[in-house]
Amino acid sequence: MAVETQVSSSEENGRPALDWQAIGRELFFTALVAFGLTFVLVGMQTADRGGELIIIPRFTDVVYAIVMLTLGRFGYIMLRYRRASFVLIASLAAFGLSFVLPFPSLFLETMCMVGGLLIALMAVVTLIRHRPGIDMRERDRAMDRAAARFQELSRFIGPILVVFAIILPFLPFMDRQYIDIATLLLMYIMLGWGLNIIVGLAGLLDLGYVAFYAIGAYSYALLAVSFDLSFWVCLPLAGVLAALGGYLLGFPVLRLRGDYFAIVTLGFGEIVRIILLNWYQFTGGPDGIGGIPRPSFFGIAEFLPASRDGITFAELFGIDFDPMHRLIFLYFLILALALLVNMVSLRLRKLPLGRAWEALREDDIASQSLGINRTNIKLAAFTISAAFGGFAGSFFATRQGFISPESFTFLESAIILAIVVLGGMGSQLGVVIATILLIGLPEVFRELEQYRMLAFGAGMVLIMLWRPRGLLAHRDPSILLHGRKGPGADRIEAEQKAAEATR
Amino acid sequence: MSALQKTPLLEVQHLTMRFGGLVAIDDVSFAANNREITAIIGPNGAGKTTLFNCLTGFYKPTVGCLKLTRDNEDYLLERMPGHDITKHARVARTFQNIRLFSRMTVLENLLVAQHNKLQRASAFTLAGLLGLPAYKHVEQSAVDLARFWLDRINLTARADFEAGNLPYGDQRRLEIARAMCTEPALLCLDEPAAGLNPRESAALNDLLLDIREEIGIGILLIEHDMSVVMRISDHVVVLDYGRKIADGEPEAVRNDPEVIKAYLGEEDTEELPDVIKQDVEAAAKEEN
Ligand SMILES: Nc1ncnc2c1ncn2[C@@H]1O[C@H](COP(=O)(O)OP(=O)(O)OP(=O)(O)O)[C@@H](O)[C@H]1O
Numbered sequence: 088m089a090v091e092t093q094v095s096s097s098e099e100n101g102r103p104a105l106d107w108q109a110i111g112r113e114l115f116f117t118a119l120v121a122f123g124l125t126f127v128l129v130g131m132q133t134a135d136r137g138g139e140l141i142i143i144p145r146f147t148d149v150v151y152a153i154v155m156l157t158l159g160r161f162g163y164i165m166l167r168y169r170r171a172s173f174v175l176i177a178s179l180a181a182f183g184l185s186f187v188l189p190f191p192s193l194f195l196e197t198m199c200m201v202g203g204l205l206i207a208l209m210a211v212v213t214l215i216r217h218r219p220g221i222d223m224r225e226r227d228r229a230m231d232r233a234a235a236r237f238q239e240l241s242r243f244i245g246p247i248l249v250v251f252a253i254i255l256p257f258l259p260f261m262d263r264q265y266i267d268i269a270t271l272l273l274m275y276i277m278l279g280w281g282l283n284i285i286v287g288l289a290g291l292l293d294l295g296y297v298a299f300y301a302i303g304a305y306s307y308a309l310l311a312v313s314f315d316l317s318f319w320v321c322l323p324l325a326g327v328l329a330a331l332g333g334y335l336l337g338f339p340v341l342r343l344r345g346d347y348f349a350i351v352t353l354g355f356g357e358i359v360r361i362i363l364l365n366w367y368q369f370t371g372g373p374d375g376i377g378g379i380p381r382p383s384f385f386g387i388a389e390f391l392p393a394s395r396d397g398i399t400f401a402e403l404f405g406i407d408f409d410p411m412h413r414l415i416f417l418y419f420l421i422l423a424l425a426l427l428v429n430m431v432s433l434r435l436r437k438l439p440l441g442r443a444w445e446a447l448r449e450d451d452i453a454s455q456s457l458g459i460n461r462t463n464i465k466l467a468a469f470t471i472s473a474a475f476g477g478f479a480g481s482f483f484a485t486r487q488g489f490i491s492p493e494s495f496t497f498l499e500s501a502i503i504l505a506i507v508v509l510g511g512m513g514s515q516l517g518v519v520i521a522t523i524l525l526i527g528l529p530e531v532f533r534e535l536e537q538y539r540m541l542a543f544g545a546g547m548v549l550i551m552l553w554r555p556r557g558l559l560a561h562r563d564p565s566i567l568l569h570g571r572k573g574p575g576a577d578r579i580e581a582e583q584k585a586a587e588a589t590r
Numbered sequence: 591m592s593a594l595q596k597t598p599l600l601e602v603q604h605l606t607m608r609f610g611g612l613v614a615i616d617d618v619s620f621a622a623n624n625r626e627i628t629a630i631i632g633p634n635g636a637g638k639t640t641l642f643n644c645l646t647g648f649y650k651p652t653v654g655c656l657k658l659t660r661d662n663e664d665y666l667l668e669r670m671p672g673h674d675i676t677k678h679a680r681v682a683r684t685f686q687n688i689r690l691f692s693r694m695t696v697l698e699n700l701l702v703a704q705h706n707k708l709q710r711a712s713a714f715t716l717a718g719l720l721g722l723p724a725y726k727h728v729e730q731s732a733v734d735l736a737r738f739w740l741d742r743i744n745l746t747a748r749a750d751f752e753a754g755n756l757p758y759g760d761q762r763r764l765e766i767a768r769a770m771c772t773e774p775a776l777l778c779l780d781e782p783a784a785g786l787n788p789r790e791s792a793a794l795n796d797l798l799l800d801i802r803e804e805i806g807i808g809i810l811l812i813e814h815d816m817s818v819v820m821r822i823s824d825h826v827v828v829l830d831y832g833r834k835i836a837d838g839e840p841e842a843v844r845n846d847p848e849v850i851k852a853y854l855g856e857e858d859t860e861e862l863p864d865v866i867k868q869d870v871e872a873a874a875k876e877e878n
């Protein structure tokens with residue numbers, strides 16, 4: 088606090104002068120606190136020597152920890168004095184050094200890496216924030232206009248992307264791995280679009296979307312395995328069962344608000360997973376369910392080298408058998424499902440139901456005062472969104488052929504939510520872009536192994552700092568009184584100017 | 591609306607609202623008519639907004655009966671859930687701190703207000719999803735109604751703007767238009783003139799008088815500006831610390847000694863509005 092006041096009092100060409108005494112004091116206290124915290128926690132290791140508990144001192148670890156924490160604090164202080172470029176270079180150096188230096192433990196090495204990156208990130212943010220001549224508000228507005236222009240283009244980008252997605256499997260470079268990645272991407276896009284209804288349109292933070300995905304997958308697997316029903320019968324049934332799950336969850340939960348709501352949905356996701364894990368007789372518990380039938384070609388032909396009681400896909404079209412046929416069929420299946428979800432959501436947005444969702448997101452009290460039954464509207468969002476999750480789940484089951492509760496952890500919900508939030512809540516194209524960034528890039532950079540999760544996190548933080556409302560946060564009106572006279576970006580610009588003039 | 595004469599619309603009987611130990615409204619009874627503007631006035635914290643919240647179902651009254659008569663049918667508001675009050679009894683309201691759907695466009699705000707009508711027409715979304723012409727037709731009529739009110743409040747040119755980007759005065763009028771789009775029988779306005787400049791305020795008065803004359807509904811108006819109250823209201827109810835201290839024609843209320851005492855004990859009520867207005871604005875700022 089003392090430093091803060093000093094900062095504002097003595098400015099020196101835009102940057103505050105360094106007050107070494109205060110810095111020294113702060114660093115000393117940091118070191119002291121670091122010592123207090125690490126002395127016992129890091130400095131002493133208990134070990135079991137022949138039944139006797141002994142303490143092994145690890146003083147080098149303590150020294151490393153204190154030095155790292157103090158240096159980190161120093162970087163942080165320097166950022167407060169806006170010496171951002173210096174801090175950026177130093178922290179990146181620390182990050183680099185973490186690979187070279189002989190750290191006594193992997194934990195410290197990781198801490199050095201993460202800490203270096205984090206401080207570098209903060210430095211970048213400081214640099215951007217304080218770039219002379221750029222006003223944050225002006226920058227935000229310019230960005231909104233850019234997003235609006237992009238959204239405008241999405242009327243063309245959308246169909247182009249669809250055509251591209253259709254010809255994609257026939258491109259020469261597409262091998263098995265790429266088809267798999269493309270299918271995976273489409274699965275997440277579909278889940279993102281499904282969750283977008285709850286989170287993006289209705290504005291409810293659902294942390295347990297994976298529950299519906301799980302219900303869909305298990306419904307399909309159990310129906311198909313125990314009753315020998317075909318995929319084309321099970322798919323709608325799985326959707327209905329997941330929708331029922333959404334409806335049942337919605338009833339008690341939708342009265343809650345904000346954080347409480349989020350926590351209960353999180354709990355619901357976990358409850359579903361734990362039930363699947365423990366109801367051994369029914370779900371197979373941790374062993375999961377295997378031997379889930381693969382989809383046939385619309386019930387006409389099988390994707391098999393030879394079929395005993397039916398005809399195979401290859402025979403039907405008089406071509407040679409190729410295992411790729413099934414993969415490509417699965418790809419088109421998920422593409423069709425995803426496009427269905429997209430079309431329904433786009434349509435819903437222009438209907439009273441969709442507008443009521445958005446109104447609830449904006450202001451639920453005002454919505455109620457206009458005669459909107461909040462519970463019913465939210466229930467509708469939950470039910471529809473859950474059904475889409477269920478469809479995605481049954482596709483997942485049929486594609487994998489094996490499912491277990493492990494596929495439906497909280498991490499999955501978090502990733503789907505990240506896709507929606509990152510893409511810009513409510514933006515369909517945003518979901519596609521975010522999926523490619525979040526799922527596609529890590530898949531492509533699989534060789535980087537554990538660092539890709541680190542990069543994933545850093546990327547998320549960066550984007551959230553850069554565009555807190557999501558990449559494509561611009562909202563396209565669902566109806567226009569005056570039609571599309573000229574591009575929407577111009578309308579936004581006029582609007583922003585008008586708003587500015589009256590302020 | 592059958593006749594031009596004033597018919598009873600709302601009857602408030604022995605309304606009491608307690609929050610723990612605090613009695614925000616204490617045994618208040620009054621009546622309001624169709625084709626009349628009933629002003630509710632009183633110092634800060636008198637319980638005016640709380641009265642509106644009881645009427646529109648946001649609070650359940652501790653004691654009392656709120657009866658609305660529309661088309662020869664009685665609705666007991668205190669027994670209805672909030673959304674049904676707007677949907678069936680047709681009470682619409684605005685808020686002291688504007689509550690628009692700020693990231694939706696002006697037109698969309700007015701369409702959300704017609705939600706129930708449109709939802710029924712879209713067969714609860716099914717017909718709408720299929721794009722049936724019956725729904726299109728109703729949607730067009732909803733847009734027409736929105737357009738009617740946009741013309742009324744001079745916002746037609748900005749119909750496709752985000753509501754949150756409008757200037758303050760436009761937002762206030764849009765909120766009234768939005769309430770009118772629910773086709774109400776009773777319109778409750780919570781300080782619609784707060785923060786308006788004199789020109790906007792005069793236009794607002796005309797709008798309210800027009801609504802009273804042409805649409806023929808009843809208006810409950812919370813207003814601090816006494817000159818406005820005197821000019822446009824037909825009937826004034828004065829609250830102070832939750833109790834009703836006066837009720838009657840504007841002239842009579844203005845000279846009521848109890849009312850004068852309640853307003854800071856000053857003799858001259860004409861000077862008060864500004865003081866009170868500042869208070870309100872300060873309070874509103876704090877709330878934001
Ligand atoms: N939800 C609530 N919980 C507790 N007390 C409340 C609640 N709502 C209102 N009150 C209290 O009831 C009293 C009346 O408040 P109300 O908002 O109705 O006053 P008002 O007449 O609208 O005043 P103003 O002119 O400032 O808008 C105040 O003392 C207020 O603090």
Ligand SMILES: [Mg+2]
Binds near residue numbers: 638639640686
């Ligand atoms: Mg009030």
